Amino acid sequence: MTIFHRIFYFYRDGFRRMTVGKQLWLIIFIKLFIMFAILKLFFFPNFLQTNFSTDEERSDYVLEQLINKK
Amino acid sequence: MEQFDLALIDWSRAQFALTAMYHWIFVPLTLGLSFIVAIMMTIYVKTGDELWKKITKFWMTLFGINFAIGVATGIILEFEFGTNWSNYSWFVGDIFGAPLAIEGIMAFFLESTFIAILFFGWGRVKPGFHLLSAWLVAIGSNLSALWILVANAWMQNPVGMQFNPDTARNEMLNFWDVLFSPTAINKFLHTISSGYVLSAVFVVGVSAWFLIKKRNVIFAKRSMVIGAVFGLLSSFYLILTGDESAREVFRTQPMKFAAMEGLYDGETNAPLVVIGLMKQLPDPQNPNLERFAFKLEIPNLLSYMAALNPNAFVPGIRDLVHGNEEHGLMSYYEKIEKGKIAIQALSDYKTALEAKDQATADVNLKLFKANYAYFGYGYYDDPHSLIPHVPLTFYSFHLMVGLGMHFLILFIVILVLIFRKKIEKVRWVLYVALWTIPLAYIASQAGWIVAELGRQPWVVQDLMPTLSAVSNIDKGAVMTTFWIFAITFTVLLIAEIKIMVSQIVSQSKNEGGH
Secondary structure, X not given: OOHHHHHHHHHHHHHHOOOHHHHHHHHHHHHHHHHHHHHHHHHOOXXXXXXXXXXXXXXXXXXXXXXXXX | OEOOOHHHHHHHHHHHHHHHHHHHHHHHHHHHHHHHHHHHHHXXXXXXXXXXXXXXXXXXXXXXXXXXXXXXXXXXXXXXXXXXXXXXXXXXXXHHHHHHHHHHHHHHHHHHHHHHHHHHOOOOOOHHHHHHHHHHHHHHHHHHHHHHHHHHHHHHOOOOEEEEOOOXXXXXXXXXXXXXXXXXXHHHHHHHHHHHHHHHHHHHHHHHHHHHOOOOHHHHHHHHHXXXXXXXXXXXXXXXXXXXXXXXXXXXXXXXXXXHHOOOOOEEOOOEEEEEEEOOOOOOOOOXXXXXXXXXXXXXXXXXXXXXXXXXXXXXXXXXXXXXXXXXXXXXXXXXXXXXXXXXXXXXXXXXXXXXXXXXXXXXXXXXXXXXXXXXXXXXXXXXXXXXXXXXXXXXXXXXXXXXXXXXXXXXXXHHHHHOOOOOOOHHXXXXXXXXXXXXXXXXXXXXXXXXXXXXXXXXXOOEEHHHHOOOOOHHHHHHHHHHHHHHXXXXXHHHHHHHHHHHHHHHOOOOOO
């Protein structure tokens, strides 16, 4: 058996034998779905990446914010 | 000049505080329990005693539950940096990005690889390799914490960088200055040792519940010994690192130090307030008002704690605001003036560059650099806006220290009772140990309140206040996500507690597994 087969069977058997682990994986997947598919997508766009196309524009915007915010 | 939306700033701060505090519920137990599991497994591998195997598996299961529920909760903070704190993210970019990138790579490889071997490896890999995995998971978890704490320490004491006025970014000059700054070292050591103490309290408390229920007594006593010894050693280390951290705060964030002690008027031979009941916030119209309704002090100790010299002068809030010539303290009024000069010079530098007037640009660049150390002060007119919430900082600090002492005494009492074979008979101590578990979490959160609330209004000390760090986004969106987070994290916390309790009860009936 090659090393890759042994690693594959190690993980496969490990996952199969899990008891509490299955419940935890379900929680992890739901959590990651909420974070990345809902929150990141709809509520957390990167402000500077979304609104400006070049680093120069981003620099100018932040400089303007630093100078004019008071 | 643009007017700040204070409600937007407050909601953005509240959202960040909420997510950071929830994230921190899961982290400290991972930091310490990983080492406790590694110690237990080491004893099992050395002795071959099946009970130690059972003990290791049980605590490993609780570690796994906490790890799984808590994993990735910190990613939300990174979302918030990009959306809510975009000015800040850009301003600190290279400095903050490098440690976080290293954290991501190290955490991923060390933790994700070896956690699988730790959990799936029973009887399938050699015991020595299995044990090595346990230690590497512990080391990996703690190294992950190192990088994020280095980034946080830089915000408390920005070193090893230079601000580029053309890009509006701080650029790293020396990575090692950032990594090995005294603030970073102290913050890392104090934070991880607080996680060790919390984990030890958790192990001792859960074991106490077994003894209260008179179930798995030998199992519980052995766990309790490991927890209490680990907790006792960690507590001594926590006191040492806390002491050094306080001196570092005194050197780099004197306003936070003064707020921690509720010290309004500086003095030599300053006493340490052990317990105190503060009155209302300071009244600028009545500066001589007594600030404490009641206080118990130890003479000279604050001066000694701050500078290892009982005769040292410790500046109070009023000394920092109004300055103190005798002790060489520049007033906040003067710092505000210098900050305004820096901001204006940056503006004039930019305008001169656009007009291709290099000579004027050079003059303004020189002026900007000379005053950059006070840049953030320039956003304020009233120096009293630069004072953090004193009562909250004071009480959080004293609560943290008081509870830390309680944990130390508890570990000593537990060990004495175990070695005198009286632990099961003194049931009130078992109940105290059990109810100390939530207190450990309160102490841990209080520590972060001192660190973060005590340095307000700064996001980056002296350079960037929260009001210039926040993005111009819709306040409604921030409020919506605040409540989404509040609900999601509360559900996760309830899930963690339910699954953990069910595992603990199951083990107490001798049905443990993972």
